[in-house]
Amino acid sequence: MRVPHHPALDVLVLGGAGVDTIVEVPQLPLPYADSYLVPAITTRAGQTGDFLALGLAALGLRTHHVDILGDDPEGALVRALHADAGLGFTELTSSTGTKRAVNLVGPEGRRLSLYDISRGGEHDRFPEPLLAELAAGCRHVHVCITHPGAFALAQLAQLDVTVSTDLHNWDGENPYHEQFAAAADVVFVSAAALGDPAAALRRVLALGRAQIAVATDGARGGYLLTSDDDTVRRFAAVAPPRPVVDSNGAGDAFAAGFLYGRSQGLPPDVCARYGAITGAHACTVAATEVDPLGRAALLARADTF
Numbered sequence: 001m002r003v004p005h006h007p008a009l010d011v012l013v014l015g016g017a018g019v020d021t022i023v024e025v026p027q028l029p030l031p032y033a034d035s036y037l038v039p040a041i042t043t044r045a046g047q048t049g050d051f052l053a054l055g056l057a058a059l060g061l062r063t064h065h066v067d068i069l070g071d072d073p074e075g076a077l078v079r080a081l082h083a084d085a086g087l088g089f090t091e092l093t094s095s096t097g098t099k100r101a102v103n104l105v106g107p108e109g110r111r112l113s114l115y116d117i118s119r120g121g122e123h124d125r126f127p128e129p130l131l132a133e134l135a136a137g138c139r140h141v142h143v144c145i146t147h148p149g150a151f152a153l154a155q156l157a158q159l160d161v162t163v164s165t166d167l168h169n170w171d172g173e174n175p176y177h178e179q180f181a182a183a184a185d186v187v188f189v190s191a192a193a194l195g196d197p198a199a200a201l202r203r204v205l206a207l208g209r210a211q212i213a214v215a216t217d218g219a220r221g222g223y224l225l226t227s228d229d230d231t232v233r234r235f236a237a238v239a240p241p242r243p244v245v246d247s248n249g250a251g252d253a254f255a256a257g258f259l260y261g262r263s264q265g266l267p268p269d270v271c272a273r274y275g276a277i278t279g280a281h282a283c284t285v286a287a288t289e290v291d292p293l294g295r296a297a298l299l300a301r302a303d304t305f
Contacts, residue, residue: 016049016144018099055256070097253282
């Protein structure tokens with residue numbers, strides 16, 4: 001394939017493109033019944049890599065996204081999402097189709113995601129020449145924990161670029177997630193499945209590369225650990241500016257805000273505050289929409305603290 005040319009990038013996002021079908025349900029967990037009447041079921045582009053790339057671009061960072069899509073209607077939705085946002089996107093072709101999921105969203109904004117594991121897999125990989133060209137001159141690479149990212153880790157370790165990753169609902173033990181943590185300078189994780197978030201963050205830093213590890217904990221804020229301080233610090237959540245309607249994408253928005261702050265050379269505590277602001281905004285956006293917080297709005301809200 002032709003390797004694309006691009007101006008110097010601030011962030012390259014690897015993987016995590018896909019499509020979600022949103023179903024609003026009366027409650028979660030959903031009791032068994034033969035059928036439910038629900039509002040309009042909506043399918044829209046946007047999974048973790050899409051949300052992060054769009055969030056970074058909205059904050060003014062020169063961002064490019066690369067992933068593997070199917071030649072299918074879902075792939076067309078992903079292409080249109082990036083084109084409408086003016087976000088650079090390089091795609092490779094998957095024989096198994098575009099990654100997709102079904103999100104059940106409760107009235108309080110909680111969600112349950114069902115991922116179709118038949119889409120993508122261990123045969124999907126980013127060609128080394130493509131990755132080398134895209135990463136050349138790039139300041140930072142964020143690698144999503146989908147399979148193409150796993151095969152890119154060894155090559156990323158040889159490149160002169162900082163790396164971040166999001167382990168999502170890691171339980172603190174799963175070795176698949178841990179390989180990403182071992183290859184990244186900045187590691188994000190949800191505290192949802194962590195029995196001891198502080199111990200999990202210490203384990204991440206003990207792997208040897210990470211300088212910063214963050215565990216987000218929803219309305220309770222989160223945990224922050226840096227390589228130059230053995231103290232696991234708590235940070236506060238930010239009250240959403242409007243009612244919470246959906247938590248989907250909040251972690252990706254947090255990562256975008258945090259990485260924006262880090263790109264500006266700000267201390268980790270300030271980066272966490274930026275992440276809390278962008279994450280809170282994401283919770284006010286309906287699951288059927290993609291509306292990342294812009295840089296001006298972020299800085300204006302940050303000035304109120």
